[in-house]
Amino acid sequence: MENEKERLHVVMFPWLAMGHIIPFFHLSKCLAQRGHRVTFISTPRNIERVVNKVPSDLAPLLHILSFPLPKVENLPNDAESSMDIPYQKAQFLKIAFDLLEIPLTNFLESSSNPKPDWIVYDYASHWLPQIAGKLGVSRAFFSLFTAATMSFYGPPWALLNDERSIPEDYTVIPKWIPLETKVVYRLHEIKKNFEAPADESGTSDGVRFGASIDGSDVILFRNCVEFEPEWFSLVSELYQKPVISIGVLPPSVVENEKFDSNDTTWLGIKNWLDKQNQDSVVYVALGTEATLNQEELNELALGLEKCGLPFIWVLRDQPIHNQEDSRIQLPDGYEDRVKNRGVIYKEWVPQTKILSHSSVGGFLTHCGWNSVIEALCFGRVLIMFPVLNDQGLNTRLLQEKGVGVEIPRNEKDGFFTSDSVAEAVKFGVVSEEGELLRANARQMSGLFGDRKRNEELIDDCVGYLMENRISISK
Numbered sequence: 001m002e003n004e005k006e007r008l009h010v011v012m013f014p015w016l017a018m019g020h021i022i023p024f025f026h027l028s029k030c031l032a033q034r035g036h037r038v039t040f041i042s043t044p045r046n047i048e049r050v051v052n053k054v055p056s057d058l059a060p061l062l063h064i065l066s067f068p069l070p071k072v073e074n075l076p077n078d079a080e081s082s083m084d085i086p087y088q089k090a091q092f093l094k095i096a097f098d099l100l101e102i103p104l105t106n107f108l109e110s111s112s113n114p115k116p117d118w119i120v121y122d123y124a125s126h127w128l129p130q131i132a133g134k135l136g137v138s139r140a141f142f143s144l145f146t147a148a149t150m151s152f153y154g155p156p157w158a159l160l161n162d163e164r165s166i167p168e169d170y171t172v173i174p175k176w177i178p179l180e181t182k183v184v185y186r187l188h189e190i191k192k193n194f195e196a197p198a199d200e201s202g203t204s205d206g207v208r209f210g211a212s213i214d215g216s217d218v219i220l221f222r223n224c225v226e227f228e229p230e231w232f233s234l235v236s237e238l239y240q241k242p243v244i245s246i247g248v249l250p251p252s253v254v255e256n257e258k259f260d261s262n263d264t265t266w267l268g269i270k271n272w273l274d275k276q277n278q279d280s281v282v283y284v285a286l287g288t289e290a291t292l293n294q295e296e297l298n299e300l301a302l303g304l305e306k307c308g309l310p311f312i313w314v315l316r317d318q319p320i321h322n323q324e325d326s327r328i329q330l331p332d333g334y335e336d337r338v339k340n341r342g343v344i345y346k347e348w349v350p351q352t353k354i355l356s357h358s359s360v361g362g363f364l365t366h367c368g369w370n371s372v373i374e375a376l377c378f379g380r381v382l383i384m385f386p387v388l389n390d391q392g393l394n395t396r397l398l399q400e401k402g403v404g405v406e407i408p409r410n411e412k413d414g415f416f417t418s419d420s421v422a423e424a425v426k427f428g429v430v431s432e433e434g435e436l437l438r439a440n441a442r443q444m445s446g447l448f449g450d451r452k453r454n455e456e457l458i459d460d461c462v463g464y465l466m467e468n469r470i471s472i473s474k
């Protein structure tokens with residue numbers, strides 16, 4: 001870009017979770033590809049995990065800044081993301097994250113060459129809008145949640161006042177939603193969110209969301225407006241400020257023989273997938289935060305065994321709740337029994353590459369928003385098994401849109417059986433009755449995976465950021 005004034009300087013500051021760092025980094029690359037400067041900030045271990053591969057052509061514009069994560073009591077030394085701790089300990093990570101206020105302020109104060117025009121931030125940094133505002137940096141809150149979820153969470157006043165205080169409050173449609181919908185939590189889902197008490201960090205998630213939305217100049221949504229038009233209009237009304245969809249940031253799965261040949265995990269998976277029939281394999285993964293107890297793990301495992309279909313299961317190596325030293329185990333003899341038909345990985349796998357493979361017929365997912373986007377970009381039907389966070393709300397929305405089947409569970413305690421797992425998987429992936437769901441999901445790849453449309457949305461967003469930065473309006 002010849003004229004420096006035409007160039008933006010955008011600071012990106014995601015919450016410490018893989019499901020947030022990955023899309024923030026993706027958006028950073030999109031901005032740098034358009035000739036803008038980006039400073040991407042995270043902590044050393046997260047940077048090593050996700051962002052160490054800045055493409056060489058973008059390196060002059062995409063600057064990575066590492067802030068060491070302050071040590072806090074009750075947080076293991078090497079824990080830097082929600083993936084490193086049980087979800088019940090999330091508030092300790094938030095205490096450490098809140099201490100990044102000081103280095104971030106110092107950076108914003110001293111960064112003059114060039115001065116940042118915008119900071120794009122996440123829900124957890126409730127203290128950030130005020131600081132950025134004082135320093136003359138424009139503020140964009142980046143929502144990695146659907147418009148339906150954010151509407152359900154509510155307008156800033158409801159969030160800041162913590163309008164809902166007990167789990168039951170979240171199982172009914174809130175008063176600010178005028179739509180006829182089933183998008184509410186089941187009791188067992190929302191109870192999980194209450195297992196990480198906010199008083200430990202001093203700030204509830206409601207207040208974090210409320211302050212982040214309230215203090216922003218614009219809200220960017222990673223979503224597909226055509227998929228949830230009614231919710232996108234509603235959320236725009238609720239916020240009473242500019243709301244922009246940047247599209248879904250569809251993953252690009254470029255086959256790169258040189259790079260792929262070093263990725264032994266992918267080579268093993270690809271080799272196995274290549275031998276399976278088209279649309280036959282169930283890919284099973286529950287993201288980076290959801291965990292199961294031993295009983296739930298057993299039922300899921302037996303359900304996959306009973307469904308009779310080939311599967312790839314990415315299983316997080318997790319401690320038994322409150323027993324850090326003992327890990328949950330697959331049922332005795334399980335791996336031998338499913339050998340050849342089912343493969344189990346206990347490490348990081350290239351999920352988008354797996355989902356793009358033509359042998360994959362369905363995705364048994366916790367319905368984290370990244371996973372849903374990735375699945376629908378490739379038109380994969382969803383077998384839905386929400387655990388915590390926004391996942392239950394996503395599941396209801398996806399069910400209303402007819403792109404997946406939910407594994408039935410007891411509303412109160414979340415109890416489910418291996419038979420219900422096997423039935424839901426077969427219904428979604430192979431049954432005649434499930435064909436409509438599969439057809440709907442396939443159709444979604446035209447929307448979610450539409451690269452041209454998604455690129456245009458980012459161009460529009462950049463246009464908005466250029467025209468509305470405080471630094472030129474003053």
Ligand SMILES: O=c1ccn([C@@H]2O[C@H](COP(=O)(O)OP(=O)(O)O[C@H]3O[C@H](CO)[C@@H](O)[C@H](O)[C@H]3O)[C@@H](O)[C@H]2O)c(=O)[nH]1
Nearest residue numbers: 019144287288289348349350351368369370371389390391
């Ligand atoms: O072995 C793995 C495991 C994960 N991933 C990727 O990691 C991301 C996981 O994101 P997501 O599916 O959204 O799950 P979580 O990590 O659990 O996401 C958190 O963040 C999401 C976005 O806000 C929320 O929707 C979820 O509820 C919340 O748990 C996806 O891009 C996956 O492709 C891999 O590539 N390989």
